[in-house]
Amino acid sequence: EDQVTQSPEALRLQEGESSSLNCSYTVSGLRGLFWYRQDPGKGPEFLFTLYSAGEEKEKERLKATLTKKESFLHITAPKPEDSATYLCAVQAGGATNKLIFGTGTLLAVQP
């Protein structure tokens, strides 16, 4: 069964304190792994797509990496505005474009 597990469930950081969020997955034929940011009461906002092991993508203070079993979202010198829930999702092989989501990591960055 295709599955996505994110850890930790919640993370509290001081401003400037770098850390990483983890997304481990089991999927039959990975077509893509996606990271989203979700603010309270809003829809998820697309951050990155990773397609193959070894791939890395960066956007401002965020960097996403991918291995054959997991992905990391590295946050360098976070600011309070980075506080949000970060969602990971995978797209399995097959005829549909369905995404399977993890339960997310709630990040709080304190000034």
Added chain:
Amino acid sequence: DGGITQSPKYLFRKEGQNVTLSCEQNLNHDAMYWYRQDPGQGLRLIYYSQIVNDFQKGDIAEGYSVSREKKESFPLTVTSAQKNPTAFYLCASSGTFGGYGYTFGSGTRLTVV
């Protein structure tokens, strides 16, 4: 600007009522999806449609119904058969191959009163 519009933002339903949540997109995307989000459970797929006049059940379709008569629109009806409808509902769309992931709407929060 292209995007997905969900309405209403907040919706209250009485016991035994059916309610319909609207989702409209102007991204020219073929595929559309409905997800339900509950605290601690992540996003769960209710229904999806990859093309007009066709849709499939997701993981938690019981108590819900959809239609896809136009490419731009994918309304979700929460029927009285759905026993625990209070949740945050998200609509999304993607291109044919979904390689760029989904674009999400801003959500509808449904509360049973």
